[in-house]
Amino acid sequence: MINRQNGSISLASIVFLASVALTGCDTSDSERTTQRTDTSQTDEVDPWSRMEVRASSYTLDPRETRAAGDQIGAFGHKLSPDQKIIAVSRDLFRAGLIDGTEVRIEGLDGVYTVRDKMHRRWREKIDILFAKRARALKWGIQTVTIHYRPPLAH
Missing domain, CATH: 1.20.5 (Single alpha-helices involved in coiled-coils or other helix-helix interfaces)
Incomplete structure (x- = not known):
């Protein structure tokens, strides 16, 4: 039980x-x-865009800039050889490469900033500022991949 x-x-x-x-x-x-x-x-979106361009080099030598010795870029910024600066062809503005855009260039260290623009005759091209003429000549002209992100709006 x-x-x-x-x-x-x-x-x-x-x-x-x-x-x-x-x-x-x-x-x-x-x-x-x-x-x-x-x-x-x-799931975050990568803020860097990618593009292939021709890349030449320049220095602040008066023979290579628009005005002898002024070292002022076309956007009005004072340029210095120790800065990582690039100039861009004007057609690249539409892609977002505007004044202040950060750019990584494959094959070079660091982050460069768009602070100058090139003559209107150039298309799909950047110009990299080098401190020394010998280094600029060694770079020459190359096709490179760049990664860039436009500056944040204020």
Whole structure:
């Protein structure tokens, strides 16, 4: 004969253990939120655009600039040989290569900034500022891939 009291205690124990076991298999709300957050971070859009251009070189030698010795770029910025500066052909403005745009040039270290523009006759071209004439001549003219991102609006 089964004691009703013992039978109901056993049934209550089974129900309790089953509910604890099933609850332990579920992830908590905070874990679900973290998983969603981590997944969304991998979906970020790369802010750098990519383009292939011809790249020549220049120095601040008065023979290579528009005005003898002024060292002022076409956007009105004072240029210095120690800065990582590029000039761009005017057709590249439409692609987003405007004054202040940051540019990475494959084959060169660092980030360059658009601070000068080239004569209107040039198309799909950049001009890289070098401190030394020998280094500029060594660079010559190359086809390169650049990665760029326009400056943030103020």
